[in-house]
Amino acid sequence: MSKPKGFEKPTGFRDYTPHVVTKLRTIERNVLECMERWGYRQIITPTIEYYDTVGVASSTSDRKLFKLLNSRGTTLVLRSDLTAPIARVVSSLLKDEELPLRLSYHANVFRSIEEEAGREAEFFQTGVELVGDDSPEADAEVVALAIASLQAAGVSSFKIAMGHMGFLNGLLEEVIPGQTVQQEQLKEGLLGRDYVGYRQSIEALNLEPKLKEQLEAILRLRGGKEVCTHATELSSSAEAAQSIAHLCAVFEVLEAYGVSEHVLIDLTMIGDFSYYTGMTFEGYAAELGSPVCSGGRYDNLLQQFGRSLPATGFALKTNRIIDGVHGITIEEKKPVRIQYTSECRAEALNEAARLRSIGQNVVTFLLPEDGAETSTTNVGALTGNKSMQAEQVITFGSEKGGKR
């Protein structure tokens, strides 16, 4: 174990240079403003939570949680998502607010990584939670808002894949009742989009061909609204039927929103959060293989914080949008450079203040005195006006000390 070098930072952690920050901040502002238009109000929760409350309630596996101990020996975690902390706040600080609650956030979250190349241990999410409404209308609202948010973030070409946990649960319980290990194995295959592995798992089951075919048929349940009809025909489970009816109702509301062209029904899709109970969805940008947003309904999470309420929501994977999507073009305003001799200082600084007050970015610089020693750093600064650091240069007094 070697000591880190002076300028090193831990693996998976990242510095954002000004150009990238400008892009991140633009996306953050546009998306939060969009969410505000839909009546969502921002909240901020702590970076650190108790392991026994929010840590356990989060869907992040234990080994991926960043843990630390406080002075009393209690285990704390760095938040791994915002859904569990917001569930905590809804159950405490906001318990007297009227329902439904519409809340938004932009925050950094933490997942311990095993030093995989390019994986980030800290990254940003921008999302919403809609609490206290179990209707298809509420699910459709968050999907429609996810679409509006992706557009506000500059993602122009994308698809939303929408599924339902209940359909798969119902169908599996119908075909291989009680076989939880096998059910989990099949779900794992779908979660990882490993369809070869999924088929192999089916083959390994001791089932009559008709039932195997029923499980295989799930893989074809991807497409438009017609998928709902096919799905209904595939299963006689009540849970599956209710789920499909709900999903179909959500799709109809999305048609009313005028955004169904962006939405595919995909019953092979399982949200990667263990707390999802109903509709789940993921957004895919044309440029990227991994999702740029994900969301779903979680009707059992809040009761873990003592308040039983249905809820649905989503989060943009903001870092993937910054890094992988070419949507937003950032124009950085180059500052005006005002340079001056000490005799003209007040005049020059006054002009700088005037330009700033009308929205111009300005840097100021005292010219070296005639014949005076100039330090290396000041010479460095002086050569700056040839380069990208400044565009327009305004000089007060003579550079060669003419006024003196």
Added chain:
Amino acid sequence: MSKPKGFEKPTGFRDYTPHVVTKLRTIERNVLECMERWGYRQIITPTIEYYDTVGVASSTSDRKLFKLLNSRGTTLVLRSDLTAPIARVVSSLLKDEELPLRLSYHANVFRSIEEEAGREAEFFQTGVELVGDDSPEADAEVVALAIASLQAAGVSSFKIAMGHMGFLNGLLEEVIPGQTVQQEQLKEGLLGRDYVGYRQSIEALNLEPKLKEQLEAILRLRGGKEVCTHATELSSSAEAAQSIAHLCAVFEVLEAYGVSEHVLIDLTMIGDFSYYTGMTFEGYAAELGSPVCSGGRYDNLLQQFGRSLPATGFALKTNRIIDGVHGITIEEKKPVRIQYTSECRAEALNEAARLRSIGQNVVTFLLPEDGAETSTTNVGALTGNKSMQAEQVITFGSEKGGKR
């Protein structure tokens, strides 16, 4: 040790409700925009750093650092300020950028607290670093920008107290040369503004009355520009003289900025960061006893990251401004409430989209079907239009199912 209850969060950590977030975000945006006008570009650094690099370089005492171990057993810390991380970035990622570098940030920082009432373990700072310029002009720029930033944050009535580490060091070394323990004791008294303790420490010294009087006289070195003259008379140390000359030059530049009315010279003031080497300052709002901003010059910090460069900067204590200063009035836009029957859904959602596109906040709500069961949460939502949740209500279709 009892387990935390379901909805508890660790001591010293805070949830920000929507109203407070609006205030925080307004201050953040106004201040960062102000800094951008002055040519400062935002950077973001990780929440977690190596203890051996940034942790040690920060001015936070060891016991106040939040520490954790990574999977390799290396000690990590949650950042306790942004100055040390930015010094790391300037020495690595930004090492080829032209000088001077002007960088800004808004970030949360962490200090472990011993559960004192009302102390926060995580709080926000909004600040700048100006790197690569050791002139009085640079120090004056950050003081003037601190003043502009406080004004942008809505702090209308405040004073900046400005001192210099070098004056005190020079004077102490002149009067009690080499007596580092006693020097530290006297500095502690000044840092804590414990003037009684400071006088007692002087009394305890084995010194002739004239020298004791010289140390006591420091307490009177607070006021306007005339303090520089009194200070020059008090010490014959070269370091003290140079420091006063620098401070006087900074004050003159602040006069040229037209902001010296806000500035007091206070040579009893010691910045509470151990890395300060030159000019230091603190800002006091009329409403609050504790400073709302602090800053100063730190010419030795960057060499710890392998790049020897002078630097100066400051940070607003953003939480104190949110909580303690009555500057910014936040007007929260109440959303329009559009309610509709299922038959009029498309029409209603279309109107919602139109209102949102012209900057109106809108929430939408499906009216319960005539005679249908309404769930508790939907009834809760319905009663919402009588209260603060919505102001204007637009109904599409009849609440009693008239259109059906």
